[in-house]
Amino acid sequence: MARVAIIYYSSTGTNHAMAQAIEEGARAAGAEVRTRLIAETAPEAAVHSNPAWKAFVEAHQDDPKAALEDLDWADAVVFGTPTRFGNVAAQFKSFIDSAGGLWFQGKLANKVYAGFTSAQNPHGGQESTLLALYNSIYHFGGYIVTPGYTDPLVFKSGGNPYGPSVTATGAPSEADLDHARYLGKRVAETAAKLAG
Numbered sequence: 612m613a614r615v616a617i618i619y620y621s622s623t624g625t626n627h628a629m630a631q632a633i634e635e636g637a638r639a640a641g642a643e644v645r646t647r648l649i650a651e652t653a654p655e656a657a658v659h660s661n662p663a664w665k666a667f668v669e670a671h672q673d674d675p676k677a678a679l680e681d682l683d684w685a686d687a688v689v690f691g692t693p694t695r696f697g698n699v700a701a702q703f704k705s706f707i708d709s710a711g712g713l714w715f716q717g718k719l720a721n722k723v724y725a726g727f728t729s730a731q732n733p734h735g736g737q738e739s740t741l742l743a744l745y746n747s748i749y750h751f752g753g754y755i756v757t758p759g760y761t762d763p764l765v766f767k768s769g770g771n772p773y774g775p776s777v778t779a780t781g782a783p784s785e786a787d788l789d790h791a792r793y794l795g796k797r798v799a800e801t802a803a804k805l806a807g
Protein backbone atom coordinates (compact mmCIF):
# COMPACT_ATOMS: atom_id res chain seq x y z
CA MET A 612 0.00 0.00 0.00
CA ALA A 613 1.49 3.35 -1.03
CA ARG A 614 1.77 6.13 1.55
CA VAL A 615 0.68 9.43 0.05
CA ALA A 616 1.12 12.81 1.80
CA ILE A 617 -0.89 15.76 0.47
CA ILE A 618 0.88 18.89 1.69
CA TYR A 619 -0.77 22.17 0.75
CA TYR A 620 -1.27 25.80 1.66
CA SER A 621 -4.55 27.68 1.17
CA SER A 622 -5.68 31.18 2.19
CA THR A 623 -9.32 31.05 1.16
CA GLY A 624 -10.16 27.37 0.62
CA THR A 625 -9.63 26.61 -3.07
CA ASN A 626 -6.54 24.48 -2.57
CA HIS A 627 -8.11 22.95 0.52
CA ALA A 628 -11.01 21.66 -1.60
CA MET A 629 -8.60 20.33 -4.21
CA ALA A 630 -6.55 18.57 -1.51
CA GLN A 631 -9.68 16.76 -0.28
CA ALA A 632 -10.42 15.55 -3.82
CA ILE A 633 -6.83 14.34 -4.30
CA GLU A 634 -7.18 12.44 -1.03
CA GLU A 635 -10.37 10.78 -2.31
CA GLY A 636 -8.60 9.66 -5.49
CA ALA A 637 -5.56 8.31 -3.65
CA ARG A 638 -7.69 6.45 -1.11
CA ALA A 639 -9.82 4.93 -3.88
CA ALA A 640 -6.57 3.56 -5.35
CA GLY A 641 -5.79 1.89 -2.01
CA ALA A 642 -3.26 4.37 -0.60
CA GLU A 643 -2.77 5.32 3.03
CA VAL A 644 -3.11 9.12 3.04
CA ARG A 645 -2.09 12.04 5.22
CA THR A 646 -3.61 15.39 4.16
CA ARG A 647 -1.86 18.27 5.89
CA LEU A 648 -2.36 22.04 5.75
CA ILE A 649 0.79 24.17 5.90
CA ALA A 650 0.53 26.48 8.91
CA GLU A 651 -0.28 30.16 8.37
CA THR A 652 2.69 32.46 8.88
CA ALA A 653 1.24 35.79 7.71
CA PRO A 654 0.76 38.52 10.33
CA GLU A 655 -2.70 38.66 11.89
CA ALA A 656 -3.25 42.15 10.41
CA ALA A 657 -2.79 40.78 6.89
CA VAL A 658 -5.10 37.81 7.51
CA HIS A 659 -7.77 40.04 9.05
CA SER A 660 -7.63 42.45 6.09
CA ASN A 661 -9.43 39.82 3.98
CA PRO A 662 -12.67 38.39 5.47
CA ALA A 663 -12.41 35.18 3.41
CA TRP A 664 -8.81 34.62 4.56
CA LYS A 665 -9.73 35.29 8.21
CA ALA A 666 -12.71 32.90 7.97
CA PHE A 667 -10.55 30.13 6.47
CA VAL A 668 -7.83 30.46 9.11
CA GLU A 669 -10.40 30.41 11.92
CA ALA A 670 -12.28 27.42 10.47
CA HIS A 671 -9.11 25.36 9.99
CA GLN A 672 -7.03 26.24 13.04
CA ASP A 673 -7.46 22.70 14.42
CA ASP A 674 -6.68 20.89 11.15
CA PRO A 675 -3.55 18.71 11.33
CA LYS A 676 -0.62 20.80 10.13
CA ALA A 677 2.18 19.75 7.78
CA ALA A 678 5.34 18.50 9.48
CA LEU A 679 8.68 17.40 8.08
CA GLU A 680 7.95 13.91 9.37
CA ASP A 681 5.10 13.68 6.83
CA LEU A 682 7.63 14.07 4.00
CA ASP A 683 9.87 11.41 5.52
CA TRP A 684 6.88 9.05 5.97
CA ALA A 685 5.51 9.30 2.44
CA ASP A 686 6.29 7.28 -0.68
CA ALA A 687 4.58 10.02 -2.68
CA VAL A 688 3.97 13.70 -1.94
CA VAL A 689 1.39 15.88 -3.68
CA PHE A 690 2.11 19.58 -3.08
CA GLY A 691 -0.47 22.34 -3.51
CA THR A 692 -0.21 26.13 -3.34
CA PRO A 693 -2.14 29.16 -4.58
CA THR A 694 -0.42 31.31 -7.20
CA ARG A 695 1.33 34.41 -5.87
CA PHE A 696 2.62 36.66 -8.65
CA GLY A 697 3.09 33.61 -10.88
CA ASN A 698 4.95 31.71 -8.19
CA VAL A 699 4.33 29.57 -5.12
CA ALA A 700 3.05 31.18 -1.90
CA ALA A 701 5.63 32.26 0.70
CA GLN A 702 3.99 30.01 3.31
CA PHE A 703 4.49 27.02 0.99
CA LYS A 704 8.09 27.96 0.15
CA SER A 705 8.91 28.43 3.80
CA PHE A 706 7.82 24.85 4.50
CA ILE A 707 9.88 23.55 1.56
CA ASP A 708 12.90 25.52 2.77
CA SER A 709 12.57 23.96 6.22
CA ALA A 710 13.22 20.53 4.64
CA GLY A 711 16.95 21.12 4.08
CA GLY A 712 17.90 18.61 6.78
CA LEU A 713 15.86 15.83 5.17
CA TRP A 714 17.32 16.73 1.77
CA PHE A 715 20.86 16.59 3.19
CA GLN A 716 20.20 13.07 4.47
CA GLY A 717 18.86 11.98 1.07
CA LYS A 718 15.42 11.38 2.54
CA LEU A 719 13.54 13.38 -0.08
CA ALA A 720 14.97 11.43 -3.03
CA ASN A 721 13.36 8.57 -4.94
CA LYS A 722 9.79 9.48 -4.04
CA VAL A 723 6.93 10.33 -6.37
CA TYR A 724 5.90 14.01 -6.41
CA ALA A 725 3.09 15.98 -8.05
CA GLY A 726 1.59 19.45 -7.77
CA PHE A 727 -1.65 21.42 -7.96
CA THR A 728 -2.47 25.11 -7.81
CA SER A 729 -5.03 27.87 -8.36
CA ALA A 730 -4.96 31.46 -9.60
CA GLN A 731 -7.53 34.19 -9.95
CA ASN A 732 -7.09 34.34 -13.72
CA PRO A 733 -6.92 31.59 -16.36
CA HIS A 734 -3.66 33.09 -17.62
CA GLY A 735 -2.50 34.45 -14.29
CA GLY A 736 0.32 31.96 -13.80
CA GLN A 737 -1.17 28.49 -13.21
CA GLU A 738 1.48 26.74 -15.31
CA SER A 739 4.34 28.95 -14.10
CA THR A 740 3.47 28.21 -10.47
CA LEU A 741 3.56 24.47 -11.08
CA LEU A 742 6.85 24.73 -12.95
CA ALA A 743 8.29 26.81 -10.09
CA LEU A 744 7.05 24.23 -7.59
CA TYR A 745 8.71 21.43 -9.59
CA ASN A 746 12.12 23.18 -9.47
CA SER A 747 12.50 22.00 -5.87
CA ILE A 748 11.63 18.43 -6.84
CA TYR A 749 14.55 18.28 -9.28
CA HIS A 750 16.80 19.13 -6.35
CA PHE A 751 15.16 16.48 -4.17
CA GLY A 752 15.83 13.78 -6.80
CA GLY A 753 12.13 13.01 -6.99
CA TYR A 754 10.01 11.48 -9.74
CA ILE A 755 7.51 14.06 -10.98
CA VAL A 756 4.16 12.59 -12.03
CA THR A 757 1.90 14.87 -14.04
CA PRO A 758 -1.52 14.17 -15.53
CA GLY A 759 -0.31 15.03 -19.02
CA TYR A 760 -3.22 14.29 -21.32
CA THR A 761 -3.60 10.72 -20.12
CA ASP A 762 -7.34 11.02 -19.53
CA PRO A 763 -10.12 13.02 -21.25
CA LEU A 764 -11.11 14.62 -17.94
CA VAL A 765 -7.91 16.71 -18.05
CA PHE A 766 -9.39 18.59 -21.03
CA LYS A 767 -12.70 19.10 -19.22
CA SER A 768 -11.00 21.03 -16.41
CA GLY A 769 -9.08 23.38 -18.70
CA GLY A 770 -6.40 21.03 -20.04
CA ASN A 771 -3.43 21.77 -17.77
CA PRO A 772 -1.01 18.85 -18.30
CA TYR A 773 1.35 20.15 -15.57
CA GLY A 774 -1.17 19.41 -12.82
CA PRO A 775 -4.71 20.21 -11.71
CA SER A 776 -5.25 23.97 -11.49
CA VAL A 777 -8.29 26.04 -10.66
CA THR A 778 -9.31 29.48 -11.88
CA ALA A 779 -10.33 30.66 -8.44
CA THR A 780 -13.36 32.83 -9.11
CA GLY A 781 -15.40 30.56 -6.83
CA ALA A 782 -15.23 27.02 -5.52
CA PRO A 783 -13.50 24.47 -7.78
CA SER A 784 -15.85 23.03 -10.40
CA GLU A 785 -16.78 19.35 -10.44
CA ALA A 786 -14.46 19.02 -13.48
CA ASP A 787 -11.58 20.51 -11.43
CA LEU A 788 -12.31 18.12 -8.56
CA ASP A 789 -12.43 15.16 -10.98
CA HIS A 790 -9.01 16.20 -12.29
CA ALA A 791 -7.73 16.33 -8.71
CA ARG A 792 -9.18 12.88 -7.92
CA TYR A 793 -7.53 11.54 -11.05
CA LEU A 794 -4.13 12.92 -10.01
CA GLY A 795 -4.50 11.36 -6.55
CA LYS A 796 -5.24 7.99 -8.15
CA ARG A 797 -2.39 8.30 -10.65
CA VAL A 798 0.13 9.24 -7.96
CA ALA A 799 -0.96 6.41 -5.65
CA GLU A 800 -0.80 3.85 -8.46
CA THR A 801 2.63 5.07 -9.61
CA ALA A 802 4.02 4.96 -6.07
CA ALA A 803 2.68 1.42 -5.61
CA LYS A 804 4.31 0.33 -8.88
CA LEU A 805 7.66 1.82 -7.82
CA ALA A 806 7.44 0.09 -4.45
CA GLY A 807 6.86 -2.95 -6.44
Ligand SMILES: Cc1cc2nc3c(=O)[nH]c(=O)nc-3n(C[C@H](O)[C@H](O)[C@H](O)COP(=O)(O)O)c2cc1C
Nearest residue numbers: 621622623624625626693696697729730731732735
Ligand atom coordinates in the same frame (compact mmCIF):
# COMPACT_ATOMS: atom_id res chain seq x y z
C1 LIG B 1 -0.29 38.41 -2.98
C2 LIG B 1 -1.15 37.72 -3.99
C3 LIG B 1 -0.65 37.48 -5.25
C4 LIG B 1 -1.45 36.85 -6.22
N1 LIG B 1 -0.95 36.63 -7.46
C5 LIG B 1 -1.75 36.13 -8.43
C6 LIG B 1 -1.26 35.96 -9.75
O1 LIG B 1 -0.09 36.17 -10.06
N2 LIG B 1 -2.12 35.52 -10.69
C7 LIG B 1 -3.43 35.26 -10.40
O2 LIG B 1 -4.17 34.91 -11.32
N3 LIG B 1 -3.90 35.33 -9.13
C8 LIG B 1 -3.09 35.76 -8.15
N4 LIG B 1 -3.57 35.86 -6.86
C9 LIG B 1 -4.87 35.27 -6.51
C10 LIG B 1 -4.67 33.91 -5.83
O3 LIG B 1 -3.91 33.03 -6.64
C11 LIG B 1 -6.00 33.26 -5.45
O4 LIG B 1 -6.58 34.07 -4.46
C12 LIG B 1 -5.75 31.85 -4.92
O5 LIG B 1 -5.41 31.02 -6.00
C13 LIG B 1 -6.92 31.26 -4.15
O6 LIG B 1 -6.46 30.04 -3.58
P1 LIG B 1 -6.85 29.64 -2.08
O7 LIG B 1 -8.36 29.83 -2.00
O8 LIG B 1 -6.45 28.20 -1.91
O9 LIG B 1 -6.12 30.54 -1.14
C14 LIG B 1 -2.78 36.46 -5.89
C15 LIG B 1 -3.26 36.69 -4.58
C16 LIG B 1 -2.45 37.31 -3.64
C17 LIG B 1 -3.00 37.55 -2.26
